[in-house]
Amino acid sequence: MTRLVIAAAVLALSTGLAAAQTVRMGTEGAYPPYNFINDAGEVDGFERELGDELCTRAGLTCEWVTTDWDSIIPNLQSGNYDTIIAGMSITEERGKVIDFTQNYIPPAASAYAALSPDADLKGGVIAAQVGTIQAGFVAESGATLLEFATPDETVAAVRNGEADAVFADKDYLAPIVAESGGELSFAGTDIQLGGGVGMGLRKSDTELKAKFDAAIQSMKDDGTLNAMILKWFGAEATTF
Amino acid sequence: MFSACADPSSLDGLAWLGCYLTTGKHIDFYWSFLTVLVLLAVTAPVALAFGFGGAMAARSPVLPLRLVGKGYAAMVRGIPDIVFFLFFVIALDQGLEWMLHQARCPDWTDPIRQGLEFRVCPEAKIPSGNAAQIWHRLYGFGLAVVTFAIVFGAFAANVLYGAMQAVPKAQLETGESFGMSQRQVFHRILVPQMWVYALPGLSNLWMILIKATPLLFLLGVQDIVYWARELGGSKTSAFDYPHPDWRLYYFLGLLVFYLCMTRASEIVLGRLTQRLTRGQATLAGNARRKAA
Numbered sequence: 001m002t003r004l005v006i007a008a009a010v011l012a013l014s015t016g017l018a019a020a021q022t023v024r025m026g027t028e029g030a031y032p033p034y035n036f037i038n039d040a041g042e043v044d045g046f047e048r049e050l051g052d053e054l055c056t057r058a059g060l061t062c063e064w065v066t067t068d069w070d071s072i073i074p075n076l077q078s079g080n081y082d083t084i085i086a087g088m089s090i091t092e093e094r095g096k097v098i099d100f101t102q103n104y105i106p107p108a109a110s111a112y113a114a115l116s117p118d119a120d121l122k123g124g125v126i127a128a129q130v131g132t133i134q135a136g137f138v139a140e141s142g143a144t145l146l147e148f149a150t151p152d153e154t155v156a157a158v159r160n161g162e163a164d165a166v167f168a169d170k171d172y173l174a175p176i177v178a179e180s181g182g183e184l185s186f187a188g189t190d191i192q193l194g195g196g197v198g199m200g201l202r203k204s205d206t207e208l209k210a211k212f213d214a215a216i217q218s219m220k221d222d223g224t225l226n227a228m229i230l231k232w233f234g235a236e237a238t239t240f
Numbered sequence: 241m242f243s244a245c246a247d248p249s250s251l252d253g254l255a256w257l258g259c260y261l262t263t264g265k266h267i268d269f270y271w272s273f274l275t276v277l278v279l280l281a282v283t284a285p286v287a288l289a290f291g292f293g294g295a296m297a298a299r300s301p302v303l304p305l306r307l308v309g310k311g312y313a314a315m316v317r318g319i320p321d322i323v324f325f326l327f328f329v330i331a332l333d334q335g336l337e338w339m340l341h342q343a344r345c346p347d348w349t350d351p352i353r354q355g356l357e358f359r360v361c362p363e364a365k366i367p368s369g370n371a372a373q374i375w376h377r378l379y380g381f382g383l384a385v386v387t388f389a390i391v392f393g394a395f396a397a398n399v400l401y402g403a404m405q406a407v408p409k410a411q412l413e414t415g416e417s418f419g420m421s422q423r424q425v426f427h428r429i430l431v432p433q434m435w436v437y438a439l440p441g442l443s444n445l446w447m448i449l450i451k452a453t454p455l456l457f458l459l460g461v462q463d464i465v466y467w468a469r470e471l472g473g474s475k476t477s478a479f480d481y482p483h484p485d486w487r488l489y490y491f492l493g494l495l496v497f498y499l500c501m502t503r504a505s506e507i508v509l510g511r512l513t514q515r516l517t518r519g520q521a522t523l524a525g526n527a528r529r530k531a532a
Contacts, residue, residue, distance in 0.1 A: 039480045077356050202359070
């Protein structure tokens with residue numbers, strides 16, 4: 001009986017393969033203003049707007065899926081979704097396991113935020129999100145690395161004194177520092193990491209990658225991408 | 241949701257809170273409580289069935305069947321739950337897709353495993369790439385239910401096996417001397433009497449199952465723990481309702497929910513014990529007989 005039910009369910013789920021292929025866009029949904037889940041419970045942010053525009057230009061039907069940052073690459077490889085569009089910096093190390101489109105955000109600064117501007121960045125405890133280029137950087141800088149699963153927890157760790165500073169994309173930290181009412185401030189100097197942010201795809205999906213590459217290029221050419229970056233990251237953001 | 245909530249930044253106090261607690265995101269949070277209850281409602285009977293099958297197999301006079309029954313219980317009980325959860329969901333998913341791939345795409349020439357990628361033909365994807373998000377959710381939930389059932393079924397098998405052994409031998413032999421077959425003895429004497437011995441162990445399992453539901457979060461199902469963390473995290477003005485870190489309050493809410501679940505279960509299980517001990521040759525049964 002159970003087997004029958006399972007068989008029926010599997011059939012029901014796997015039928016209805018017609019029409020155009022839907023592209024499933026995988027994102028984290030916890031990294032404002034890049035991507036976050038808004039108060040209506042939907043994926044929102046810079047990458048939502050960008051992704052929808054890219055899909056329109058490439059003539060694709062897209063659907064948004066959220067997943068934990070931790071498992072975002074393995075889930076792409078096992079086919080749970082078709083692209084990663086989650087503020088992921090293009091690095092050589094990631095390039096070995098997945099392919100990246102050309103960048104849609106130019107190489108941007110990472111920054112430290114702390115309770116005081118003279119926090120100990122070299123020998124102290126620095127919080128960073130697990131599996132990010134910032135975490136890799138902290139590990140090599142000599143400071144003690146404290147990793148968290150979500151970006152929000154890294155900031156909370158600084159607020160409650162568990163860590164001396166948090167190291168993350170400056171675009172992520174800027175609104176948090178600005179709205180902290182003087183509690184948090186940037187410390188040390190900004191650091192350039194990675195080769196910009198791009199979309200991640202399976203290495204075998206060369207066709208899809210070409211489509212997105214072309215769409216990103218067309219947005220760079222007509223200036224809409226720069227306008228979108230300024231809209232979400234503020235007037236001081238780096239543009240192309 | 242309400243027209244009064246159109247501009248959250250102009251609200252304050254209770255009006256703000258009222259609007260905040262009825263955002264689409266909060267409605268998703270409230271629904272996720274139902275997800276947990278449905279998981280419990282579906283998993284418990286399925287796990288019990290797995291356990292019953294396992295216990296019967298472990299008692300079987302046929303050696304291979306006995307080995308399967310005992311092996312199942314020993315294997316699942318010996319492996320940490322989390323390892324089993326993480327392994328089994330991936331293995332089940334890839335196994336199903338692999339089988340469908342063999343059936344539907346015999347002409348496919350590309351290897352399924354390319355480096356770290358697992359790539360079956362589009363017709364073999366479950367659910368299909370075009371399916372609405374709800375099917376992906378349901379499929380994920382289904383995998384979780386099966387995994388829960390297998391893990392808790394093994395524990396239940398052990399409890400039921402013990403309970404079956406605890407029914408006095410003399411009772412079974414009496415049945416046989418009345419001319420009942422093995423089947424009849426099992427159905428008419430063993431099974432009705434074993435529940436009272438199984439109940440303490442099973443009620444314990446039920447409590448553990450309630451407590452284990454946050455593992456759904458590990459499996460990528462958006463359960464109450466996921467939403468509590470998501471909603472509780474500090475929010476900047478990118479959101480309509482900015483607020484500082486409120487995870488403490490959300491997790492406190494979960495704590496109350498789980499405590500209420502436990503209390504309700506205790507009451508129901510207490511009543512069940514009362515019913516099952518009636519007329520039984522156990523301490524509790526004797527006490528009831530004398531009191532009556």
